[in-house]
Amino acid sequence: MEKHIPKPSKNRLVYLENEEIANPIKTVNDFFNAAWLPEQLKMLKDWRNDAAFETVKSKNHNPANLLYDHELTVKLVEAAWLLKGNGLGRIDVNKTQELQFTQWFIKTERKKFRDYPKRLSVKEILNPSSVIKKMFKIHKLNGYRRILDTWLYDALNTKFMEDSLSKAEVIIVYEQLVKLFEAMWLISERIKLKP
Numbered sequence: 001m002e003k004h005i006p007k008p009s010k011n012r013l014v015y016l017e018n019e020e021i022a023n024p025i026k027t028v029n030d031f032f033n034a035a036w037l038p039e040q041l042k043m044l045k046d047w048r049n050d051a052a053f054e055t056v057k058s059k060n061h062n063p064a065n066l067l068y069d070h071e072l073t074v075k076l077v078e079a080a081w082l083l084k085g086n087g088l089g090r091i092d093v094n095k096t097q098e099l100q101f102t103q104w105f106i107k108t109e110r111k112k113f114r115d116y117p118k119r120l121s122v123k124e125i126l127n128p129s130s131v132i133k134k135m136f137k138i139h140k141l142n143g144y145r146r147i148l149d150t151w152l153y154d155a156l157n158t159k160f161m162e163d164s165l166s167k168a169e170v171i172i173v174y175e176q177l178v179k180l181f182e183a184m185w186l187i188s189e190r191i192k193l194k195p
Contacts, residue, residue: 011081013082014074015071015074016079016082020079021082024078024082024083025079025088025187025188027078027079028079028187028188031075031076031184032184032185034072036114036115037115037181038115041178043069044178047066050154051150051151051152051155052154052167052170053167063156066155066156070148070149073148074144074148076184077141077148077180079184080135080136080180083129084129084132088191089129089186089187090126090128090129091126093105093126102122105126113189117185117186118182119175119178119182120179120182120183120186124179124183128186128187129183131180131182135176135179135180139176144173
């Protein structure tokens with residue numbers, strides 16, 4: 001008799017610990033406790049450039065920092081995978097007062113928060129969870145993990161690896177991660193404000 005061994009799920013959680021799986025918002029808070037939104041976005045841009053673009057300056061980033069940033073980013077993506085259907089951070093708007101209320105709300109919220117998203121559309125600001133849904137339509141969890149692993153290896157390599165990822169793939173993933181960082185920042189800040 002042949003023994004049936006179930007295939008491991010392609011989208012299994014690899015980096016999150018049990019406590020973080022039970023409370024994915026903890027991972028989001030840890031991510032932004034490590035650095036504020038602008039610093040996280042700068043880290044992502046530098047990492048993308050080291051991984052995908054041959055630059056005049058040599059790749060002289062600290063490998064320990066790259067590993068740390070990689071782990072934090074993958075953990076954030078895994079937390080987003082768990083939160084993708086929750087609708088966290090959503091602001092419900094009455095259709096008749098949508099434009100006026102939205103402008104007022106964004107202006108007021110921008111004053112309250114230390115940092116505010118620059119790349120999210122108005123609809124995404126009102127419903128940051130929609131960013132997570134869109135993101136996972138482009139790649140599944142294992143796809144993002146594979147690409148971020150490639151970014152890590154390429155950034156750690158002292159030579160430029162031109163054939164590793166296409167520039168289009170790098171740009172698409174980078175843009176999705178920027179929006180994810182901003183959406184998760186909004187979700188995190190809005191959750192903190194709830195009584």
